[in-house]
Amino acid sequence: MTSAATSSVISSVLPTYNRAPLSFVKGEGSWLIEADGRRFLDLGAGIAVNTLGHAAPELAAVLKSQADTLWHVSNLYKIPAQQDLADLLVETTFADTCFFTNSGTEAAELAIKMARKFHHDAGHPERVEIITFSGSFHGRSTGAIAASGAEKMVKGFGPLMPGFIHLDLGDMDALKAAITDKTAAIMIEPIQGEGGIRVVPDEDLKAMREICANTGALLIFDEVQCGVARTGRLFAHEYAGVTPDIMMVAKGIGGGFPLGAVLATATAASGMTAGTHGSTYGGNPLGCAVGLKVMQIVSDPAFLAEVNRKAGLFRQGLEGLVASHPNVFESVRGQGLMLGLKLKVAPADLVAKAYAQELLTVPAADNVVRLLPALNIPDEDIGEAIKRLDAAATAMDTASDTASNNG
Known part of the structure; x- marks a missing residue:
């Protein structure tokens, strides 16, 4: 039993995480649905965990079958x-x-x-x-x-x-x-x-x-x-x-x-x-x-070939972003679909601007934001991700310009 004083200053969930104010209730492929109905494009995949996306039908079927046994x-x-x-x-x-x-x-x-x-x-x-x-x-x-x-x-x-x-x-x-x-x-x-x-x-x-x-x-x-x-x-x-x-x-x-x-x-x-x-x-x-x-x-060679093709498509789009927003981005790094954007700004700022675009990314050390999508992310979702990252970077450019003018 805890005292009233103690329980009033600490969450029932040990507060060891700096959580974003988001509560997801459902996942579909590369998308997460917030409790309020907003759909977020997920470039984090649970920090490189959801290999085949959210609620992958082939994995759900195996899990249900085993759970019944x-x-x-x-x-x-x-x-x-x-x-x-x-x-x-x-x-x-x-x-x-x-x-x-x-x-x-x-x-x-x-x-x-x-x-x-x-x-x-x-x-x-x-x-x-x-x-x-x-x-x-x-x-x-x-x-x-x-x-x-x-x-x-x-x-x-x-x-x-x-x-x-x-x-x-x-x-x-x-x-x-x-x-x-x-x-x-x-x-x-x-x-x-x-x-x-x-x-x-x-x-x-x-x-x-x-x-x-x-x-x-x-x-x-x-x-x-x-x-x-x-x-x-x-x-x-x-x-x-x-x-x-x-x-x-x-x-x-x-x-x-x-x-x-x-x-x-x-x-x-x-x-x-x-x-x-x-x-x-x-x-x-x-x-x-x-x-x-x-x-x-x-482990199927055809699946691995698709990961590489998607990675090439994604990286090409990211390189274009770096060129378009030189005040925000420094470079693209990584391999396959384990990619990072090296930033000239604080990673937390880009993560927050991405939230506003209903896009999920993962911060890391060395001034990097990680992009770790599901390995089977559809091409159209890669295109959408680039658009939303572009909008987030544009918002950062605008904020920077405003701050400079006010200064």
């Missing part, structure tokens, strides 16, 4: 849908094995444990340090924020999990110098999402792969946001022609249903024997049934 049994028993999804992930990726989680944060925790346990069981318990990079985001658990190391993530949360070495993204000389006999792994997002749609160059990923091969360190890719066809390849690291030892996946793999996974080679996963990790809900029948359908759809 079996929801939860726990991992005390075999789960056929879990096995089927694991088989498909192994078939279509570098991995030999998978562990299913409910989120990307949980996947990060296992990736950290897996890397350290590998070296422990290989006779090198001193190899516990994991190298991470500025601008990274690996989740909000105590381990994941320690991996990031950013002040805004860790301030006020007391002693952090030790064993993380933080380097500037792109400083390959510093990376080479940081490798020691205590290094367990390098952990990196091939494209940073929260960090501002920063694409790691292919040559850097290749160099990291070589460093790990030469030193025995493991290479961990965090593809929670950039994976599952988001970039036009099934996983973003495929562009560099390298593979990790461990990979974290979540967000898009469930198409809106909570689901995550850690994929690994047999060698990297060798320390994770019975009893070393577990999850009550991870890999439940509902999540895996939906995830299996998502993966079957997005």
Whole structure:
């Protein structure tokens, strides 16, 4: 029970989010319907989660069918849908094995444990340090924020999990110098999402792969946001022609249903024997049934080709916007349908102007607004998105001109 004084100053929902004054009651493809009836074009997709849009019929059908059959049994028993999804992930990726989680944060925790346990069981318990990079985001658990190391993530949360070495993204000389006999792994997002749609160059990923091969360190890719066809390849690291030892996946793999996974080679996963990790809900029948359908759809080469075609169309329109509004936009960055607009103004200002145009975008670091639409967004919705972004930018130009004249 809470006192009247306490309940009067805090929401019944813990106020850890800076929420927009919007309440959506229904979704249809790339559109969200507000409680007051307004229709918003969604370029966020739940932060790269709704792979096939809102209320995708093929996913709804699978979920309803599974819900009528079996929801939860726990991992005390075999789960056929879990096995089927694991088989498909192994078939279509570098991995030999998978562990299913409910989120990307949980996947990060296992990736950290897996890397350290590998070296422990290989006779090198001193190899516990994991190298991470500025601008990274690996989740909000105590381990994941320690991996990031950013002040805004860790301030006020007391002693952090030790064993993380933080380097500037792109400083390959510093990376080479940081490798020691205590290094367990390098952990990196091939494209940073929260960090501002920063694409790691292919040559850097290749160099990291070589460093790990030469030193025995493991290479961990965090593809929670950039994976599952988001970039036009099934996983973003495929562009560099390298593979990790461990990979974290979540967000898009469930198409809106909570689901995550850690994929690994047999060698990297060798320390994770019975009893070393577990999850009550991870890999439940509902999540895996939906995830299996998502993966079957997005792993089709024809689907990936369409993502790339749509991405080209979208990027062309965005480049035109940058040219038309040089006081608002600086550049377009990203890959596939994981795109960012680098701004010369505060991202929050553009997000707010976009709300006025009934358009949803996602702010990020490095003065960037993210554009993460459903991967099957129709061409006409891409055109509409460009029109609404243009109107938002025009409103910013007008406001800027007015302020200058009044000054």
